[in-house]
Each structure stands twice: as C-alpha cells, then as structure tokens.
Amino acid sequence: MHRSRAPPLPAIPDANVFALFFGAPLPEYTLYVDAASGRRHGVREYLEWVRDAATALGAPCAQGGLGLGADDIVGVFSHNCVSYAALVHACLAIATPFANLSAYATPYELAHGLRTARPTVLFAQPALLPVALAAAKEVGLPESRIYVLEGESPSRTCLQELVDRVRRERVPREAVRPVKRDALAYLVFSSGTSGLPKAVMISHGNIWAMVTAQTIWRTEEAKYLKLTPPKVPPVALSYLPMYHALALNAVAFREFATPVTMVIMEKWDAGGVLKAIEKYRINIFMVVPSVVHQLLNHPSFPTTDFSSVVSAGCGAAHLPPALRDRFLARFKDMSLWEGFGMSELTLGISRTPPPGMYGLRVPPASCGLLVSGVAARIVRDDGTDAAPGEPGELWVRAPMVALGYYGDARATHEAFAGGWLRTGDWMRIDADGFLYFVERRKDTLKVGGAQVAPRELEDVLHAHPGALVRDVCVAGVRGGRTADERVPRAWVVLSDAGRRVGARAALEALEAWTRANLSPYKHLRGGFEVVDEIPKNPTGKVMRRVLQERFEAQYAGKAKL
Numbered sequence: 001m002h003r004s005r006a007p008p009l010p011a012i013p014d015a016n017v018f019a020l021f022f023g024a025p026l027p028e029y030t031l032y033v034d035a036a037s038g039r040r041h042g043v044r045e046y047l048e049w050v051r052d053a054a055t056a057l058g059a060p061c062a063q064g065g066l067g068l069g070a071d072d073i074v075g076v077f078s079h080n081c082v083s084y085a086a087l088v089h090a091c092l093a094i095a096t097p098f099a100n101l102s103a104y105a106t107p108y109e110l111a112h113g114l115r116t117a118r119p120t121v122l123f124a125q126p127a128l129l130p131v132a133l134a135a136a137k138e139v140g141l142p143e144s145r146i147y148v149l150e151g152e153s154p155s156r157t158c159l160q161e162l163v164d165r166v167r168r169e170r171v172p173r174e175a176v177r178p179v180k181r182d183a184l185a186y187l188v189f190s191s192g193t194s195g196l197p198k199a200v201m202i203s204h205g206n207i208w209a210m211v212t213a214q215t216i217w218r219t220e221e222a223k224y225l226k227l228t229p230p231k232v233p234p235v236a237l238s239y240l241p242m243y244h245a246l247a248l249n250a251v252a253f254r255e256f257a258t259p260v261t262m263v264i265m266e267k268w269d270a271g272g273v274l275k276a277i278e279k280y281r282i283n284i285f286m287v288v289p290s291v292v293h294q295l296l297n298h299p300s301f302p303t304t305d306f307s308s309v310v311s312a313g314c315g316a317a318h319l320p321p322a323l324r325d326r327f328l329a330r331f332k333d334m335s336l337w338e339g340f341g342m343s344e345l346t347l348g349i350s351r352t353p354p355p356g357m358y359g360l361r362v363p364p365a366s367c368g369l370l371v372s373g374v375a376a377r378i379v380r381d382d383g384t385d386a387a388p389g390e391p392g393e394l395w396v397r398a399p400m401v402a403l404g405y406y407g408d409a410r411a412t413h414e415a416f417a418g419g420w421l422r423t424g425d426w427m428r429i430d431a432d433g434f435l436y437f438v439e440r441r442k443d444t445l446k447v448g449g450a451q452v453a454p455r456e457l458e459d460v461l462h463a464h465p466g467a468l469v470r471d472v473c474v475a476g477v478r479g480g481r482t483a484d485e486r487v488p489r490a491w492v493v494l495s496d497a498g499r500r501v502g503a504r505a506a507l508e509a510l511e512a513w514t515r516a517n518l519s520p521y522k523h524l525r526g527g528f529e530v531v532d533e534i535p536k537n538p539t540g541k542v543m544r545r546v547l548q549e550r551f552e553a554q555y556a557g558k559a560k561l
Contacts, residue, residue, distance in 0.1 A: 001375055001376070001377055001385070002370065002375065002376045002377070002378075002429050002433055003370065003374070003375050003376075004369065004370040004371055004372050004373065004374050004375075004433075005358050005369055005370070005433060006213075006216055006217060006220060006369070006370070006371055006372040007216055007220070007372060008372060008373070009209060009212060009213055009216070009372040009373030009399065010212065012181050012205045012208050012209050012212070012399055013181065013208065014180050014181045014205075015178065015179070015181065015204070015208075016092065016093075016095060016176055016177065016178055016179045016183075016204055017092060017185065017204040017205075017207045017208045017211075018089065018092045018093045018176050019176070020207075020208055020211060020256070021089070021253070021256040022047055022050075022089075026043045026047075026256075026259075027043070027259060028042055028043050028044055029042065029043060029233055029259055029261065030042055030261045031043050031046050031261065031262065032046065032082045032085065032261075032262050032263075032264060033261060033262070033263045033264065033280065034081070034082055034264060035237075035263050035264055035265040035266075035272075035276050035280070036265070036266065039082075041082055046086070049086055049163065050086050050089045050090050050093065051090075051093065051173060051174075052163045052166055052167055052173070053086055053087065053089075053090035053159060053162070053163050054089075054090040054091075054093035054094045054174050054176075055166045055171055055172075055173050055174040056090075056159075056162035056163050056165065056166045056171075057074070057090055057091065057094055057096065057162070058093075058094035058096065058174040058177075059166065059171050059172070059174055063169075063171050063172070064165050064166055064169050064171050065166065065171060065174075066121065066162070068094065068096045068120070068121065069094070069095075069096060070095050070096060070097075070177075070179070070183070072096050072097075072119075072120040072121065073096070073097050073098065073099050073117055073118060073119045073120055073187070074087070074091050074096055074097070074098040074099070074119060074120075074121055074122075074123065075098070075099045075101055075113075075114065075117060075119030075121065075122035075123065076088075076098055076099065076100055076101060076122075076123055076149065076243070077101040077103065077105075077110065077122060077123070077124040077125065077128055077131075077132050077149075078103055078123065078124060078125035078128065078149045078150070078242075078243075079103045079125055079128075079241070079242075079266045079267045080238065080239070080241065080242050080247070080251075080264050080265060080266050080267060081125070081149065081150040081264065081266065082150070082264055083149050083150035083159055083160075084149065084150075084242050084251075085242075085251055085252045085264075086159070087123060087149060087159060088186070088248070088252045089252065091186075092185060092204075093174070093176050093177070094174055094176075094177050095177040095178075095179045095183060097184045097185060097186055097187065098185075098186045098187070099113070099117035099119050099186065099187040099199065100186065100187065100188045100189065100242070100243035100244075100248060101113045101114075101117070101189070101243060102189065102241070102243050102519065103125065103128060103241060103243060103267075104241075104519040104520070104521070105131065105135075105519060106131065106516075106517050106518060106519060107131050107134040107135045107138065108460070108517045108518075109517075109518070109519065110131055110132065110134075110135035111135040111138040111139050112196065112197065113135075113189060113197070113199075114135055114136065114138075114139045114141060115139050116189075116197070116198070116199045116406065116407065117187050117199050117406065118407075119141070120145065121145045121146075121147065122136065122141060122145060122146045122147070123146075123147050123148070123149040123159060124146060124147070124148065124149060125148070125149055125150065125151070126148055126150075126151045126152065126153045126156075129146075129148070129153060129156065132146055133146065147159065147162070179204055180204075180205075181203060181204055181205030181208065182203050182204075182205055182403065183203060183204050184201055184202075184203060184403065184406075185202050185203055185204045185206070185207055186202050186248075187199040187200065187201060187202070187406055188200050188202060188243070188244070188245050188248065188343050189243075189343070190245075190342065190343035190344060190451060196453055196455055196456050196459070197451075197453060197456065198405040198406075198408055198411055199405060199406035199407070199408075200343045200344050200402045200404075200405060200406075201402055201403035201404055201405065201406050202346055202402055202403070203402075203403050205399060206346045206399065206400050206401070206402060206403075207249075207253055207346065209346070209373060209398070209399035209400045210249065210253070210254070210346040210347050210400045211253055211254055211256070211257055212372070212373075213371040213372040213373050213374070213400065214254055214257060214347075214371065215257040215258070216371070216372045217351055217371050217372065218257065218258065220353075220357060221351075221353065221354055221357060223357070224353070224354040224355065224356045224357045225311075225335060225354050232259075233258070233259035233260050233261050234260055234261070234283040234284055234310075235260075235261045235263060235280055235281060235282055235283050235284070235308075236250075236255065236260050236261065236262050236263065236282065236283065236284040236285060237262075237263050237265070237273065237276055237277065237280070237282045237284070237285040238250060238251050238262055238263065238264050238265065238285075238286070239264075239265035239267065239268050239269070239272075239273055239276075239285075240268065240286060240288065240291075240316075240449075241267070241268075244316075244450070245341070245342075245343045245346065245347055246286065246288075246315050246316055246341070246347065247286070249346070249347045250262075250286060251264065254347070260284070263276060263280045263282065268291065270291075270294045270295055270298045271298060271300060273285075273291075273295070274295070274298065274300045274301065274304045275300075277304060277305075277306065277308070277309065278304060278305050281308040282308055282309060283308055283309060283310050283311065284309075284310065284311045284312065284313075285309070285312055286312065286313050286314070286315065287312055287313070287314050287327075288314065288315065288316040288448070288449030289314070289316075289319045289323060289449065289481070289482050289485070290447075290448035290449055290480075290481050290482070290485070291449070292314070292319065292323050292324075292327050293323060293481040293482055294481070295327070296323070296326055296327060301330065302330075306330065306331050306332075306334070307332065309331060309334050310333070310334060310335065311334060311335045311336075311337070312334060312335075312336050312337075313336070313337050313338070313339070314336065314337070314338045314339075315338070315339055315340075315341055315348060315449075316446070316449035316450075319338060321364055321365055323482060324336065335354065337351055337352045337353075337354075337368070338351070338352050338366075338367050338368060339351040339352065339367055339368050340367040340368065340425075340427075340435055340437065342423060342425075343402070344401065344402045344415070344421055344423070345396060345398070345400050345401060345402070345421070346400040346401075346402065347400070348371070349370060349371055349374045349376070349396055349398060349400065350367055350368035350369060350370050350371060350374075350435045351368040351369065351371060352366060352367065352368040352369075353368065353369055360432055360434075362434070363430070363432075363434055365436060365437075366434040366435065366436055367435050367436065367437055368434065368435060369433050369434060369435070370433065370435070373398050373399055373400070374396065374397075374398040374400070375396070375397045375398065376394060376395065376396050376397075376429065376435070377394075377395040377420065378390065378391070378392040378393070378394060378395075378427060378428060378429055379392045379393045379394075379395050379422075380392045386428070388429060388430055388431040389428055389429075389430050389431070390428060391426055391427065391428045391438045392426065392427070392428070393422060393423065393424065393425065393426060393427075394423045394425050394426075394427040394435075395420040395421065395422055395423065396420065396421045396423060397419055397420050397421070401416070401421045402416075402421075404416050424444070425437065425438075426438040443455070443475075443544065445476045445486055445487070445488060446485070446486075447480065447485065447486075447487055447488070447521050447522070447525075448480075448481070448485075448521050450521050452488055452521065452522050454473075454474035454475060454476075454488060454544075455474075456522070457474040457488055457490065457514065457518065457522060457524065458472050458473065458474050458490075460513070460514055460517050460518060461474075461490060461492065461510055461513070461514065463517075464509065464510060464513045466497055466498075466501070466509060467495055467497050467498075468494060468495055468497055468498035468501070468506045468509060468510060469492055469493070469494065469495055469498060469510070470493045470494060470495040470498070471492075471493035471533070471534045472490055472491065472492050472493065472534070473490070473491045473534045473542050473544060473547055474488050474489065474490050474491075474524070475488070475489060475491075475544040475547055475548050476488060476489070476526070476548070477489045477526040477548060477551050477552070477555075478552070478555065479525055479526050480525075486526075487524075487525040487526045488522070488523075488524050488525065488526055489524060489526025489527050489528070489529070489551065490510070490524050490526075490527075490528045490529070491528075491529050491530075491531045491534060491547050492506075492507070492510065492528060492529065492530055492531065493530075493531060493532065493533060493534060494506055494530060503530045506530075507528045507530065510528060511524065511528060526551075529551075531547075534547075535547065
C-alpha cells in the first residue's frame with residue numbers, strides 16, 4: 001500500500017460544507033469576473049446574492065420560495081456563468097443536492113441525464129431551453145419546473161427574478177441547514193469503469209476533504225515555489241465546463257482555500273482565452289491536453305503577452321511530454337503542475353511537486369505524489385499488490401472517494417469494493433511514491449479531456465430507426481489531437497435491412513444519425529467499418545482489443561506506403 005508524504009488530513013467535520021467557504025468572515029475582494037461583460041462581483045455582494053438565492057429556493061412556497069429540501073435535486077443545464085456558481089452555493093446552503101448536466105447534450109443525451117439524476121427542478125441557460133424542453137417532455141418533467149439560470153426568457157422565470165421576489169417581499173432568510181458529512185451534495189456524470197454515463201454521488205464530506213487536502217498541498221508547495229503573482233489576490237481564468245468535476249471544483253470550491261479572483265468565460269475558445277489572458281492579466285489557468293494542442297496551433301499564440309502567467313495546472317488526461325515541452329517553452333517562468341483525478345475522486349489525488357519538495361525531483365511523465373489522506377494500491381490481474389514500478393490497476397481509498405453511483409447499486413458494488421475505488425486505470429508507482437499513467441484499461445475513452453462511453457455510442461447506433469445494425473462494437477483508435485489520444489471507431493455488422501440498402505448508404509445513414517444525436521466530441525471520428533462478425537470470447541464478452549489491433553495493423557501498413 002502506498003500513502004501520501006504530505007501532512008495528515010485532519011478529521012472531516014460532520015457539517016455542511018457551506019461553512020468551509022462562508023462560515024468565517026472573508027476579506028473583501030473581487031471574487032468573480034464575467035469575462036465577456038467585465039462585470040465584477042465582490043465577496044459581500046456575492047454572499048448576499050447566494051443567501052437570497054438559497055431563500056428563493058428553500059423558503060416555503062406559501063412565502064414565495066420554491067420549497068426545496070433534501071429530497072429534491074436541482075438540475076443545472078448551462079454553460080459557464082457566475083450564476084452557475086451562485087446556484088451551486090445556494091443549493092449547498094439549503095442542503096439540496098444539485099446535478100450537473102452537460103451543456104453540450106443533445107435532447108437524447110439530456111433525457112438520459114434527467115432519467116438518471118431525476119431532478120425535481122431544472123435551471124437552464126436561455127439558449128439551451130429548446131433542448132431542455134424537449135428532454136423534459138421525454139422524461140415527464142413538467143415545464144413549470146424549468147427555470148432560466150442567467151439571462152432572461154419571455155416564457156420562463158429566471159434565478160434573478162426569484163431572488164428579486166424574496167427581496168421585494170422580505171421573505172425571512174433561510175438559515176444554513178445542517179447536514180452530516182456523508183449527505184449528498186451533488187451529482188456529476190462520469191462513465192465510471194464502463195457503460196453509459198453514471199451519476200457520481202459527491203458528499204459534503206468529500207468536498208471538505210478535497211479542499212483541505214489541496215490547501216495542505218499548496219501550503220507545503222509555497223515553501224519551494226519562488227513565484228509571486230503580480231496581483232494579490234491572484235487572477236485565475238476558467239473556461240473549462242463547470243458541469244465537469246475539474247472546473248466545478250476550481251470555480252466553486254477550491255478557490256476559497258486562498259483568495260483568488262476568478263475570471264469566468266462562457267465556454268472554451270482558443271482565441272478568446274488568449275485575449276482574456278492579456279486583458280485580465282491572468283496569473284493562473286487550467287489546461288487539458290487538447291487545449292494545449294489548440295493553443296499551440298493558434299495563430300495568436302506566438303504573439304500573446306504571457307508575462308502575467310505564473311502557474312498552470314493540467315488535468316483530465318495525460319499530457320504527452322513533447323506537448324508539455326513545446327507549451328512550456330513559450331512561458332518565461334511558469335510553473336506547470338500535473339495530477340491524476342477522476343469524477344469518482346471528487347477531483348484529484350496526486351500533484352507534481354516543485355523541485356526540492358520532500359527532497360525529490362519530479363521524474364519525466366509522472367503525474368505526481370499522493371495528496372493528504374490518500375492511500376493507493378497497484379493491483380495485478382490476480383488481485384495481488386504489484387511491486388514498486390510494476391504496472392497494475394490503481395485502487396484508491398480516501399475521504400475524497402465518492403459515495404457511489406446514484407441509483408445504480410450494481411455499478412457501485414463493482415467499482416467501490418471493500419472500501420477501495422477500482423479506477424480501471426492501469427498505472428504504476430515507483431519507490432519514491434510517484435504515480436505514472438500507463439494506459440486506460442477500461443472501455444471509456446478520453447476525447448479532448450471528456451469521457452466517451454463506447455456502449456452509449458453502440459446504443460445510439462442500435463437505435464437507428466431503419467434498424468440497420470445487427471451487432472456493433474465501438475472502441476478507440478488513433479486519430480486524436482495528440483499521439484496518445486484515441487477517438488471512437490465503429491465496427492458494424494449490418495442487419496438484413498442494412499444489407500438491402502447497401503453498405504455505403506447504411507454507413508452514411510448511421511453517421512448522420514450519430515451526428516444528430518450525439519455531442520460533437522462523441523462523434524465517430526475514427527470512422528466506420530462493416531465486418532462479418534464482432535469477435536467475442538466464450539462468455540460472450542466483446543473482444544475490442546482484436547478489432548483495435550486489426551485497425552492498428554492496417555494503419556501501420558498504410559503508413560509504410
């Protein structure tokens with residue numbers, strides 16, 4: 001078993017995590033900035049907004065509130081905005097769980113999310129209302145339970161209108177509601193170790209442990225970093241989607257450990273990010289490998305003024321060393337740290353330390369040391385513990401490990417066994433405790449830092465109204481933005497109906513169908529191939545590796561021509 005070198009994690013209080021963020025008085029500073037408008041939100045003004053939003057959500061209906069409680073779930077379907085953070089904090093205050101839903105979801109995908117999370121109310125961005133209404137109709141969520149998060153709609157009440165109403169009618173302020181540390185705080189969707197997207201249950205205690213562990217790490221790290229941000233508090237940039245664990249924790253939770261001004265962009269845009277870094281003199285920002293690739297290839301990257309940037313973090317997927325070196329070469333003195341995490345771990349369980357911390361230097365390609373409170377095992381296929389440096393599946397035990405999958409006892413039992421989370425990732429840990437990613441053993445792919453479940457794509461192909469498919473397998477093949485990124489490819493056994501229309505016409509119809517029903521990052525960029533059968537083992541399990549190896553052999557043969 002491997003344990004953290006960091007100082008131990010203190011006992012996690014049996015309390016509402018809202019107290020960790022707002023329980024003690026905060027100094028007055030600019031907390032959030034809307035990147036598009038430049039509007040700034042100070043701490044006191046923002047906290048008043050959150051408390052009034054909590055009252056609007058939690059006060060009895062007879063008093064002008066929505067009457068929400070612990071048995072409700074608030075769905076959030078929106079791109080990034082300051083109101084997203086405010087809604088999150090308001091839900092925590094009244095101990096009402098919230099569910100983060102992908103802002104890029106199609107009606108088909110959102111309907112799956114709504115069926116899984118079962119929200120009783122839904123807050124949507126105005127531009128996303130058509131998708132929200134279509135999915136809500138599909139699952140039976142009444143239109144009267146759909147609200148607008150930020151902005152205005154002629155047919156929907158927005159969050160700010162709810163806040164204005166309780167202020168105007170002087171509704172008594174809802175107190176921060178007490179909960180136990182294992183109470184559900186929110187749901188975030190992950191593909192887990194396999195299959196369709198699952199709703200990961202994160203507790204108040206999970207969040208508290210994550211923030212505390214990151215704070216301990218930062219305190220130790222500061223002793224070795226020689227970087228002083230030009231501004232205090234430092235200015236950070238957020239453009240990664242807040243429905244994802246990485247950005248949600250960075251924007252709504254982790255920044256309260258030490259004062260940070262967070263500039264929020266609605267969504268990722270390479271040119272917009274480069275302009276924001278210059279305009280707001282950004283000191284800190286997060287990246288994922290696909291973002292690094294796009295920034296490096298943007299025409300403005302060579303001329304952007306990065307002199308204010310002192311630190312960046314990389315997560316969501318492995319950053320190839322060559323890409324890392326090219327990226328770092330553009331910055332003068334920037335510290336770039338990497339880590340390993342997943343939705344089921346609340347955020348991350350490892351970080352690369354600066355030189356000298358714990359008397360160590362970071363080896364190439366490492367994703368860091370374990371943070372406080374984390375125990376890890378590297379487990380061989382036979383269930384025994386691997387030796388230092390030997391690859392195996394990473395198992396994790398920590399107070400950041402999620403409660404399980406919402407409404408899916410079987411998947412919870414399979415992934416969260418005996419107090420350990422079986423990550424499904426093949427990794428190794430060396431004698432110094434450094435963690436290294438080897439390969440993704442589970443079926444789930446990472447495309448542009450986002451998770452793609454092959455089974456979901458297979459289900460969509462099977463659902464074609466023309467019934468063109470008898471059998472199908474989706475697996476990852478080369479063709480992504482980076483050398484080690486894999487994109488989905490479909491091997492299809494045509495049905496009688498598919499054969500009647502012809503292979504070419506059938507594949508064109510299937511591609512059009514998937515593009516209409518799946519988010520862009522889930523599109524089958526690896527292509528389609530008609531096969532006579534899908535290889536399976538004696539127990540009926542699909543042997544994806546056989547198809548992948550066949551593709552790689554064909555790919556290598558073409559490369560030699």
